[in-house]
Amino acid sequence: MLTVKNTLFFILSLCLLVTSSVSSASKESQYILQKIAQAPQQAIGKSQWLLLREQPGNSQYYYLANKAGKIYQLEQDRPDNTTLLVDLQQVFTENPLLQLTAFTLHPSFSIRDQVGFGTFYTAHIEKPTNNNQTKRLEDLTVTIPLDFDAVLTEWQLNPNKEIDLSSQREVLRVATPSAQSGIRQLSFNPYSKSWHENFAQLYISLSQSPKLKKHPLYSGAILRIHPQQKAKQSYTVPHENPYYANREIEQTLYLFGAGQIEQFIWPNKYSTKLLISHQYGFNTSLKHWLSFSVGGEDWRQHEPKEYLYQHTSAANSLLVYRGQNAPNLRNKLLMLMQKNQQWQLNSLSSEISFDTTDVSQQQALSSPVIEWPLSQPVLQAKHLTLYRDNRGELLFFNEDSGAIYQLFQQDVTLGSQASENSSLIDINSLIIMLLFLLGFYIVYRILIYQNSAKSIVRREFSNLTLTKDKLSINLFRRHQHEAEKVIALADVKQCQIMLGDLVITTINTTLGHGFNEQQEQSLREICRVEKIEKMIDRKVRRINLVLNTKDKAKHIVCLYFRKGSDRITKKSYFEVVDDIIDWCWFIAQEININQTGERPLKPKVTAGDIVLTGKNYLDDTPLHAQAASIRPATHLSKISDVIEPNKEEEIPLTGKTNNKGTSLTPDNTATITSVKVETELVNALEKLVELQQQGFLTTDEFELAKAKLLTSLNQIE
DSSP, X not given: OHHHHHHHHHHHHHHHHHHHHHHHHHEEEEEEEEEEEEOOOOOTTOOOEEEEEEOSSSOOEEEEEETTSEEEEEXXXXXXXXXXXXXXXXXXXXXXXXXXXXXXXXXXXXXXXXXXXXEEEEEEEEOOOTTOOSOEEOOTTOOSOOOEEEEEEEEEEOTTSOEEEEEEEEEEEEEESSTTOSEEEEXXXXXXXXTSTTTTOEEEEEOOOGGGTTSGGGSSEEEEEBOSOBTTBSOBOOTTSTTTTOTTXXXXXXXXXXXXXXXXXXXXXXXXXXXXXXXXXXXXXXXXXXXXXXXXXXXXXXXXXXEEEEESSOOXXXXXXXXXXXXXXXXXXXXXXXXXXXXXXXXXXXXXOOOOOOHHXXXXXXXXXXXXXXXXXXXXXXXXXXXXOTTSOEEEEETTTTEEEEEEEEEEEOOHHHHHTHXXXXXXXXXXXXXXXXXXXXXXXXXXXXXXXXXXXXXXXXXXXXXXTSSEEEEEOTTOSSOSEEEEGGGEEEEEEEETTEEEEEEESSTTOSOOHHHHHHHHHHHHHHHHSOOOTTOEEEEEXXXXXXTSOEEEEXXXXXETTEEXXXXXXXXXXXXXXXXXXXXXXXXXXXXXXXXXXXXXXXXXXXXXXXXXXXXXXXXXXXHHHHHHXXXXXXXXXXXXXXXXXXXXXXXXXXXXXXXXXXXXXXXXXXXXXXXXXXXXXXXXXXXXXXXXXXXXXHHHHHHHHHHHHHHHO
């Protein structure tokens, strides 16, 4: 069977390869540019722009800042709609701004009612004064004068999207030796979400001061802080900073010794590792490096161990493209390079093994590939930068003209040669398509078993238990008695309950994602409604419990799986519902106790109690539990098997007295017993009718239960 499968897959691959070759022979790809916005023109020959930022969300607005301290708002597709948001030269009148050096938007900039809404940050150089209230970061071992300050400031927009000058708040101040040094980049991790622990951490790059490069703060460093104000602190330092507990090194430092840092990005959304573009030299001539950092590195003493690229040519505008407009560039690490005064869009492989120590082999693996020579006249500029908007699409910013262009890829049909061979290509394409369809049908018939219900269940965990010390969770595969995976409870960050493909309950460490009695009832109601739905052939009913751990791993446990009338898992539907509710309470208590209520204690109920208890209590008992308890009761031989009298409530014999002192005769005792049993039997009959109407009892089960109860009534009479 495996040989047949491999053969069929080979045929399919060959068909697809030939089809791709025909398509490549008839078409070629090229890129086009579309102008979307126009910035104010600056002095020709000078690079005065800092960077371009698009407002998060679905907005069509961009923000653009220059070194003179002016921040503009641009509207896409309306070049005439460019407004000056703020001129910082007019704001910093008492202590003049010498140069604006960095600018960024808070990740929650466009999300209302969230911390960070309408908030952005700027960094500039100024002369220090005695009126400074924030703590000044500086290396006390430096002996030369530090006559300048790099200042980080927070701003907010008002409801009219105009800057609120009263919101100005100084966050951080770093002493620097010159006006040319200071903060070069401000960035938040674009892949961090509001429920992540590292959300809204601000990364700050400081330029290297050549005379002070032996000092960590001035050796080319990246700082990491939480910029939000807390109590009297203008910012806080994340506890996971690598030097947080090191008294000898400034605790805000993330890494240092990187030389002249030009840019840093996050190349992978599943990792916090930084990719840093920097001018760096270690016992060698100065070169341009693209190096990886996980934090805590000191590159003053040794070279970066993980890097993609080192060359004498500098790379500009580093980014990873994940958009849709240019499929040929998707998931590639892109950068702009200039050769012979001609700009080129180049790419590097970001999937390189770092086991090798051969530098020449490393460089060969990461040699830039020319993706597109930028020969268009609109891109002929001394200063050209590449950006990515919030939808991941590529933007080219001609800083000389102020024009902003978006990149698109289009397919162009070949000319006369393609026309002459079009009929032959059509016939070949038809034959290939028929072969493809035939191969697909055969593979589908062979592999259909792999999509059966049992195979789906085997691919996932089928059970979970607590370890004896109750500190970990055991995960079991189907029919296994030994745990295949053990997860520490401390590592669990999220638990989700899925009914089919729908997430019906989420428990994690964030606000409002604990568990309480109301959520339990909502969960039970959703499951009850699903249970009422009729199971037709091929319909699948599935309950999964999904555990997410802090290492980004996802563990799926399939607790219930039924396809049509065939139930694959062992436990019944409502047994599984009870189990997942128990797990929800337990995990919520472990990972989010502050958002978790107290679970009410509910007494255990026997089968006889469920059948013959009063109607008010039965109304609060799940119908499936009542039906499950009635079925064994219908097979009892006598009424004493259904009703088990409580020994403390036995009716006293003749001559005894009741609680009120009244003498009870045999006639009175028999009458009371008869009335009590008849009342309970009538209630039980009413409940049987209700259960049958709801579909929890079949007609045969209903008739059998009714006959047994009526027989019991006749025996009493």
